[in-house]
Amino acid sequence: MTDVSFLSTWALPVVFIGPLTAAVITFVLGARWASRLIGLLVPVMVFVIAVLLVLATIDGQVVVSQIAGWPGGVSIAFVGDLFSALMLGATAVLVFTSLVFAYAAGLGMDRWFVPAVSIMTAGVYGAYITGDLFNLFVMVEVALLPSYILMSRSGTLTALRSARLYLIVNLTASTLFLAGLGLVYGVTGTVNIAALAGLGVLPVVGIATGVIMIALMLKAALVPAHSWLPATYPYTSPAVTALFSGLLTKIGAYAIVRIIAVIYEPGQLITVIVIVVCVLSMIVGVLGALGEGTIRGTLTFQMVSGMGYILVGVVLAGAVGMAAVVFYLIHHMIVMTSLFLTGGTVEHEEGTGIIRRLGGLARAHPVASFAFMLGALSLVGLPPFSGFWAKLGVLTAAVDAGAAIVVVVVLVVSVGTLISMLKLGTGVFWGASKGERKDEQTPSDVTVVSVGAGATGTAIDVAAAVEAPPVTRWRPLLVIPGLALALLSLAIGIFPEWLLSLTQTAGESLADPTAYVTAVLGGDS
Amino acid sequence: MTLAIAVALLTGVGTFLIVRGGAVRLILGFILLGHAANLIIIAAGGTFRREAPLVDGGAVLDTMADPLPQAFVLTAIVITFGVTVYLLSLVARTAKQASKVDSRDEASGEAHDD
Numbered sequence: 001m002t003d004v005s006f007l008s009t010w011a012l013p014v015v016f017i018g019p020l021t022a023a024v025i026t027f028v029l030g031a032r033w034a035s036r037l038i039g040l041l042v043p044v045m046v047f048v049i050a051v052l053l054v055l056a057t058i059d060g061q062v063v064v065s066q067i068a069g070w071p072g073g074v075s076i077a078f079v080g081d082l083f084s085a086l087m088l089g090a091t092a093v094l095v096f097t098s099l100v101f102a103y104a105a106g107l108g109m110d111r112w113f114v115p116a117v118s119i120m121t122a123g124v125y126g127a128y129i130t131g132d133l134f135n136l137f138v139m140v141e142v143a144l145l146p147s148y149i150l151m152s153r154s155g156t157l158t159a160l161r162s163a164r165l166y167l168i169v170n171l172t173a174s175t176l177f178l179a180g181l182g183l184v185y186g187v188t189g190t191v192n193i194a195a196l197a198g199l200g201v202l203p204v205v206g207i208a209t210g211v212i213m214i215a216l217m218l219k220a221a222l223v224p225a226h227s228w229l230p231a232t233y234p235y236t237s238p239a240v241t242a243l244f245s246g247l248l249t250k251i252g253a254y255a256i257v258r259i260i261a262v263i264y265e266p267g268q269l270i271t272v273i274v275i276v277v278c279v280l281s282m283i284v285g286v287l288g289a290l291g292e293g294t295i296r297g298t299l300t301f302q303m304v305s306g307m308g309y310i311l312v313g314v315v316l317a318g319a320v321g322m323a324a325v326v327f328y329l330i331h332h333m334i335v336m337t338s339l340f341l342t343g344g345t346v347e348h349e350e351g352t353g354i355i356r357r358l359g360g361l362a363r364a365h366p367v368a369s370f371a372f373m374l375g376a377l378s379l380v381g382l383p384p385f386s387g388f389w390a391k392l393g394v395l396t397a398a399v400d401a402g403a404a405i406v407v408v409v410v411l412v413v414s415v416g417t418l419i420s421m422l423k424l425g426t427g428v429f430w431g432a433s434k435g436e437r438k439d440e441q442t443p444s445d446v447t448v449v450s451v452g453a454g455a456t457g458t459a460i461d462v463a464a465a466v467e468a469p470p471v472t473r474w475r476p477l478l479v480i481p482g483l484a485l486a487l488l489s490l491a492i493g494i495f496p497e498w499l500l501s502l503t504q505t506a507g508e509s510l511a512d513p514t515a516y517v518t519a520v521l522g523g524d525s
Numbered sequence: 526m527t528l529a530i531a532v533a534l535l536t537g538v539g540t541f542l543i544v545r546g547g548a549v550r551l552i553l554g555f556i557l558l559g560h561a562a563n564l565i566i567i568a569a570g571g572t573f574r575r576e577a578p579l580v581d582g583g584a585v586l587d588t589m590a591d592p593l594p595q596a597f598v599l600t601a602i603v604i605t606f607g608v609t610v611y612l613l614s615l616v617a618r619t620a621k622q623a624s625k626v627d628s629r630d631e632a633s634g635e636a637h638d639d
Contacts, residue, residue: 138600138604145611149611152615156622161619164612164619167611171555171612172555172558174608175555175558175561176562178601179565181566182566182597185569185570185594185597
């Protein structure tokens with residue numbers, strides 16, 4: 001056992017408090033280079049803590065921070081196990097790269113941007129380490145409130161309308177979550193996840209927790225609660241979409257995994273429900289992606305599809321399935337953000353994300369084209385990318401569990417993913433160039449965006465930035481973040497052993513949460 | 526029982542208002558739904574125990590109120606309040622922006638499809 005006292009005494013709380021403090025400081029500083037620098041330093045700090053946490057939990061140990069020294073079961077604990085640590089690390093990487101892209105796209109000039117992102121990430125990090133359902137609700141709200149601001153910040157009519165829809169959907173989910181919390185507390189007298197361990201077998205607890213699960217499903221954008229995602233994510237600035245894609249729906253996924261792992265027992269009705277929901281998500285997501293006409297529209301539907309891949313392993317084959325979940329989750333976060341960033345580069349450089357207005361960009365943007373190709377291949381799941389190992393993990397778990405339908409759907413939907421990414425690739429990068437078909441001008445929502453643009457006063461106008469020449473100072477910075485993440489996915493694919501062994505340990509401790517429960521309830525502070 | 530009926534009423538009317546559409550009805554609907562959720566939490570603490578939860582003041586476990594749901598509800602009220610205020614301003618801003626776009630369209634004689 002390594003000495004982890006420094007982690008439990010200060011490092012875990014700092015993961016949450018650090019970004020919040022940074023938000024206050026950067027807000028006071030205003031839009032200067034110093035606040036942009038602080039914005040970048042916070043994910044670096046969180047990444048360092050995440051690495052330390054991975055090292056401390058690599059043998060399945062669980063680090064618990066009993067806040068204010070209250071005894072276990074009474075305190076609202078921060079808990080770091082290997083799954084949390086990996087999520088923290090991956091999230092920190094995504095926040096850093098998305099911030100670089102956002103700065104390159106000119107969003108750093110907005111004095112609200114860095115503070116809002118800092119608070120949002122504080123909520124996300126907090127959600128990954130909290131050991132309490134009510135605290136999870138609060139963390140999700142902490143992450144969501146700044147996201148409402150980021151979503152509507154450009155002030156254009158389209159952005160405001162999608163922000164309104166986004167807020168309403170999330171408010172519905174939060175209200176449901178709250179009602180579920182009340183029910184859970186009513187039937188068990190606690191909302192501590194560890195104290196609820198295994199209680200899901202009791203029908204009353206199972207149903208009460210089920211209300212929370214429905215709320216989380218809405219947040220994770222699983223079918224049939226997915227349609228808000230493609231209706232909102234594509235209509236904010238590309239940098240914000242990229243940031244959201246790696247962070248917000250993934251809180252829902254993380255919480256679903258944690259709750260099913262600890263509170264429910266396998267073999268219940270929940271197995272059937274999860275498989276049905278995930279299989280539907282895969283199919284509906286990929287069909288939607290095939291029908292979309294914009295870059296980010298296609299990618300958001302791929303997120304819905306990916307959510308099915310991520311979560312289906314939760315109920316398959318115990319530790320093997322859980323390991324597949326963790327690996328797929330991390331792979332998907334990296335690749336999706338990479339694709340959104342690369343797509344965002346195109347939108348910034350070309351002024352539109354509508355596929356039929358683009359084409360033949362491989363010559364003008366060779367690096368973006370290359371990054372997109374890497375990301376797309378990884379998303380489809382071809383070797384030697386991380387997506388191959390991720391899909392292999394899910395397939396192995398499905399075969400082990402004898403779930404033939406999952407095997408078939410995973411394989412068939414992968415073909416659909418390939419077709420939709422080919423469509424996107426040929427439409428944007430490899431096909432005929434836009435000069436050859438410039439005559440087909442169609443009215444679309446982007447035209448409406450341009451009408452609404454310019455009407456705002458001090459707010460920086462993202463839609464205008466997308467339409468007009470980019471406000472970029474150093475254009476390579478736009479494409480580097482997406483490329484870096486795509487290369488990271490390739491690197492994981494070529495050297496998968498370290499991540500596979502980490503996710504295997506994480507999967508084992510998720511499948512058998514005894515260590516988690518003992519650490520939280522009986523652990524010393 | 527009173528609480529159960531209140532929750533049912535609030536949820537029913539709230540859902541009705543939200544489904545009916547219209548910005549003001551929507552916001553009022555969400556306020557009612559929020560109240561319903563808060564009442565569920567209060568009910569979860571058990572309303573039959575009414576003594577102040579002061580152990581020094583001689584309160585016993587059987588009769589003292591559960592303080593935790595009240596802390597939950599307090600937190601939830603504050604969050605819902607904040608979100609509602611933001612939703613209100615968002616709705617107001619959208620309406621203002623939409624009317625601007627409308628008037629500009631009328632001035633230039635253009636039709637818009639959104």
